[in-house]
Amino acid sequence: MSSSDQHSQNSDSSTNASAPSDIDTSADNSTDSKNTTHFGYKTIEKDDKISMVAGVFHSVAKQYDVMNDLMSFGIHRLWKRFTIDASGVRPGNKVLDLAGGTGDLTAKFSKLVGREGKVVLADINSSMLNVGRDKLRDKGLVQNIEYVQANAEYLPFEENTFDIVTIAFGLRNVTDKDKALRSIYSVLKPGGRLLVLEFSKPEHELLNKAYDFYSFNILPKMGELVAKDGESYKYLAESIRMHPDQETLKSMMDNAGFEQTSFKNLTGGVVALHKGYKF
């Protein structure tokens, strides 16, 4: 279960509310205001969110890949492969891997766009970016990759720059998702596409319950054992539950200006891939 990078926040009205019954996520939503937001199940000041999420990812950065493999039993690699397949990437394309973390998607894109293309690995968290840069350099991937520390809400790129923008397991950590989606829309070229890979709402109630048990009982313990940080993985589980469900996220993309938006549920809806075009 990946938990990539970026800052978080829910300013949305609808959430993926499959949390344990003692947590009233609807109450959390009602407390959303211009100045407050969510950090997992906690309601906090918006200004505090970036630093709190940054703390989580500074803490887990070094063990990030190992934990992803452990927690998802390696399935996150298939989810990311599905994203690459759905991207329609071609040689020469310019790709922005937003909240790219340790660079799994960037590595694949780099090989597919070739020397004439370019991949920008962007992340708000310097620790994650450093781990990603070291990993990609160790793999010999240097020719067509740039690294940028950037906030998804204020992307430091010119309008109409990228053919493809991906954000994998990062959107739920963004403080103002609507603003981030508008910012992404702006940097996409006409004909370009956004792919959002993110945890979502399981399709079946039984799977939902098993997933809840796993997320709130096993996952934090795993984090404690391997990354020596159970709290960060408790936040991961909570932030997933507070993330908009499939239909809500699709509507948010529509509202940001994306066209032909659609989503595919993967692994029973545990993860969904949303896709939208700018024309």
Place this chain on the structure above:
Amino acid sequence: MQASNNKALTPLSAQASSSTPFAEGLLLPQVATATLELIINKALALNNNKAISFAALNQKTLTLALAELSFELSFTVNTGSSPAMVMVRSQVDTSDCTIKTSIKTLTKLKANQSLTQLIKQDELDVNGDIKIAQQFANIAQSLAIDWQSELAKHLGDVPTHKLLQFGNKITKSISATGKQIEADICEYLVHEKRLVVTLGQVSAFNGQTTAIASEVTAISARIDKLFAKLAAK
């Protein structure tokens, strides 16, 4: 809270089940492409034939649409790394060469059946630059992997040598046993049960049949002659 959860689930389940095909939801194409990619790149890394050049194929994509699979297999070469890598994907927007065929037809191609003949028979459909497909095929055929050396890296020289010796012995032994079993079965069917005849018996029978046929033809000719004489008188 629980009630609102259930309400949220219903339309989503219905929507998702209609939008996500079974194999796709289970990520089977991704499992297949990941496995293929691993095998191909491992083979390329072990290749000893340094004469193989990927330069002409850099960033070129060959797509195989096999009738037996619900998804395509696209192979893209990247020469940016050393050794060159092949990326395998289950869908691409554009391909330099697309071959639509079946696994059965691919085996025919391996048996050197004419490409044009298969295209004429509608067993093979090629779109795009056929040279790309030929270059991919040439590379696959030119790979030279020294399995003995590779095994020795992991096991050591002596154990590998012994293992291969043992393997050869086992192969010879299996082959000899197979031949013996075949001979015993023949003996039983031909001589004991008399269910099958030998090749010699078949050719003797054929010879006798041919002789009788020619005798019958000669007698028939003589009878025709006699009838002709009687008719003349």
